[in-house]
Amino acid sequence: MITLPEGTDLPDRDDVLGQAISFDRTRWIPLLPDPTWWPDELDECPKAGRWPRVDRRTVFNVARRTDTSPGRRHLLVAALVWGTGTKAQSVNRRGRIFKQSASEVIDARLSAALSVLRERGAAKAYFAFNNDQHIPHLGAAFFTKVIYFAGHETLTTPYRPVILDSVVSRALKAAKGVDASWPENGWSTDQYGQYLASIHDYALRTGVLPDQVEAALFSYGKQLP
Template identity: 55%
Template sequence: MQSATVHLTPAGTTVPEHGAVLGQAIPFDRDHWVTRLPSADWWPPELDGRTEVAGRRRVDRSLVLDIAARSDSIEGRRHLLTAALVWGTGTKARSVARRARIFTESAPRDIDVCLEAALDILREDGAVAAYYALNNEHRIRFLGPAFFTKVLYFAGRESAGAWRPLILDRFVALALRAAGTGDKWPTSAWKTPCYERYLSLIHEHARREGVFPDQIEAALFTRGKRLVGRPG
């Protein structure tokens, strides 16, 4: 690990305004989801109230954060998980089916137990401990780090510790690798020390730049997509 200052957003990298980050909206197809959920009470009613744009409803970060405010109940945690998956998946039926294996490979009760335990840990012990929990003893099959960090991010307003949880996916990892942090950044299966390093880098960089940490995360995500030739 290098101790020198690391510049995660080099010249030419735009850090979005926080309002733009919270407004990051993803289209979704309700019909692709509702038939794959364990029961109707896993679907957040807030998603049905979204205005259609170009024939598609959209969900943004701000709405999922609002849904996460209800994650102190079984129903609220179910809604949080579903909303985070919907936001992170998009409209492709194949991608939705892949995410829905979370529900077909585990009993609803087992998912409930793992989510409750992990979010309790998040509130009491912080983001790194919650990451460890969902990556180990409270692991939910087919809910990998790229998606369970979304759940932690949205639930993290009241998290303990100095670091709020942030999303880590393959595009963010690719941007971190390009930034020359002195670390190896695999594009999946991150161990807990890797996530801890990530949070440390992002929060320190955000502090120096005078922005919110999720603004840096969003900038890295966009840069990572461009590195593989996908539009931001």
């Protein structure tokens, strides 16, 4: 059972949806198979200082088009941009996804994994992205973002998909949501399912949505040594 430190506030859903990350369009476009992979919504993001900033709400809007191949491409790119920031090294690391695999392969695996999400749920989609539908260089920290944006607002059973990365994982362990052997990365499907169960239990007990709990864990994890 998750036990967050006393005084930890769960963020409002509006605050979660407004969580924004800066990005540099000029670093991304050369890494994509072609410019059509770039979603128009990212060009409409407001600037804060030097960079535009994309928030969760915008990526959710992009995710509403995942019934088409261009829409799935746009979701992948938007989720990567939201999760990466402006550092050239980080952006280039994400760019390996598109360098390693042909567009047709990415399309086919995205389509198959997201079909699993709709038909069989988040844990099965996690397994798909981690196995038969694995896209090289797209690890769990990022494909759970794709799963999250594709399904958190529309799929409620058995569990809404939620992001799992090393920061959240570290906080989950510190908050006693999992046992002491829990890894900071490389989670199995069963471990992702355990994470979903812990998140949903806490959300149910506190009357919030699961991504509010995930956001609180992320904030807590950032403060851990």
